[in-house]
Amino acid sequence: MTLGQKLKKARLDRGLTQAQVVGDRITRNMLSLIENDLSAPSMKTLEYLAAALGVTAGWLLADDASDEAAER
Numbered sequence: 001m002t003l004g005q006k007l008k009k010a011r012l013d014r015g016l017t018q019a020q021v022v023g024d025r026i027t028r029n030m031l032s033l034i035e036n037d038l039s040a041p042s043m044k045t046l047e048y049l050a051a052a053l054g055v056t057a058g059w060l061l062a063d064d065a066s067d068e069a070a071e072r
Contacts, residue, residue: 003034003040003041003060003061004034004035004036004038005035006055006059006060007031007034007035007049007053007060008035010053010054010055010060011035014053014054018032021049021052021053025045025048026041031049034049046060046061
């Protein structure tokens with residue numbers, strides 16, 4: 001799963017809109033670009049989004065093999 005896919009899944013699992021997640025930190029359009037893997041967030045933005053979604057930045061950045069191991 002890509003970073004964008006993880007962000008979108010975490011957001012949808014929590015029933016949040018893009019506007020609710022971004023607040024005044026980034027634009028909704030930027031979040032859309034990130035979720036569609038058309039743009040990469042800065043580390044600061046990634047940490048903000050992780051906190052807003054209740055996940056860790058490490059989880060968002062982990063590769064699929066790490067995801068599978070964490071789910072076991």
